[in-house]
Amino acid sequence: MPWSPQTLTDWLLTNAAAAKTLDDLTQQLGAQLAQANAPVWRLRFAMRTLHPLLAAVGTTWENDTGPKPVVESTHGLETRGGYAGSPMTTVSQSRKPFRQNLSALAPDHHEVLHELRAQGGSDYYALPVLFGDRVTAVMTLTTRHAGGFTPPDLAGFDTIAAQLAPFIEVLRLTTLSSAVSEAYLGKHTAQRVLAGEITRGHVDIIDAAILISDLRGWTQLNVERDPEQAVAIANTFFEVMDATVTSESGEILKFMGDAVLAIFPASAGQQDAVARALRAAQAASSHQTDTLRFGIGLNVGEVLYGNVGSEKRLDFTVMGPAVNLAARIESLCAQTECPILMSHAAANLVPRTRQVGTFSLKGLPSGEAVYAPSPMPE
Structure with a gap:
């Protein structure tokens, strides 16, 4: 049964602004995708930060297990195997979508794709969430459906990403102001200033x-x-x-x-x-x-x-x-x-x-x- 991206975009316009963190938004959006019968097993967002101690933050929702721990990556991320050459890197640098049929992987495909296939993934789609200052977050979706994603699925994900951009950019700037304040002022004092x-x-x-x-x-x-x-x-x-x-x-x-x-x-x-x-x-x-x-x-x-x-x-x-x-x-x-x-x-x-x-x-x-x-x- 086809799912309607309109259901998700209507939900975003009504509810996304209430999310306090990127992880909140990820978990809520994942639940809405499941409720709309979208063929998504795993939803993930990754976003670079301007934090003096952290380089990036990543949040994940999985349909069968729910929330995953938030991943905070320290500086030097670019040189690590999990990031260098990954689909995340490709999308961040090109600012264009990336798709990979997980049943047709070659040995030289990135380890992340092999790990997703080992967990039952059949198709993978990563796309940019574009901000006004040319910084890019990345949204990735993985399905376990035997036929993978369809063209209407991908078009729906593109629409959702475009609608998400302003909400995630606000969360990014809020996180940035809080993180920089805490790093330079201390947690309690930062709360007073903010x-x-x-x-x-x-x-x-x-x-x-x-x-x-x-x-x-x-x-x-x-x-x-x-x-x-x-x-x-x-x-x-x-x-x-x-x-x-x-x-x-x-x-x-x-x-x-x-x-x-x-x-x-x-x-x-x-x-x-x-x-x-x-x-x-x-x-x-x-x-x-x-x-x-x-x-x-x-x-x-x-x-x-x-x-x-x-x-x-x-x-x-x-x-x-x-x-x-x-x-x-x-x-x-x-x-x-x-x-x-x-x-x-x-x-x-x-x-x-x-x-x-x-x-x-x-x-x-x-x-x-x-x-x-x-x-x-x-």
Whole structure:
């Protein structure tokens, strides 16, 4: 029984705009194709991104199994066997459809086609979804019908792809804005910015634990090692800090040269925030080596959290005396040979600490007592 592409295009015009992600749209469209009796066993979309960490995203629906895990591909995709020379590559570069009878494959056909045939596929059709800036997403459809796709099937898929283009382009741009914001601002801060908190001077006063960490011997590293090696060490440091901070529900607000500024909002109280910050600091410090050395300063208190900057260039950050004190304390790590130091306010909320000393710190009228965490008894 023939199926009607009009049913699908009517559904798209009514419902596609409600899809929040490309995967949502893929799963909903797959279900609609099945309901319309279209001869589609497998529907897949792949789309290049302008993400600093990811090169492409792919989503899949199968009639017999439903949703498949979303595939996110990192940069360097072009050199991998699964992509290089694939139908996806062919369609992206030519911006023209590609069709292959899966029952007539030669040994040199791409591995993706052989895998689909091994799963019972009989015919494969890939076509471009064209955006206004000449970027191309790719829609692929596979059938298990013995006769493969018919000319009316292919014409119907072409019509659907043309109708889909503006909806997928909106999802692409939405994903891009979210991904870039999270990559450069952190997840929580990115959500605030995307929610409209973008006015210069829009700041809140919040309670938080503050963590500041700085690489040791960075100047010497740059003298002794070539730039690629020095950057690799810095990236390892940033990866360690990111993993440990986020594991304790903290957020890195910025990488400052060879240093990190992170906060742990005290939504459940200052003691909880300091405990999380200290666990993150201790986990990070366990990764120190002869090459990778860094100090960590902790403090807790009220901070100004929000947008500051010039008329044309803004920065989302935290400011205030509590942040300044954390930075001053961190600078003592090398002098005291303590990997983690904390203020009196933070130490007062930690079960086991030891006072390292009292120090005169820049900008403070009197000496500041500085503490280090004590090891748990055997």
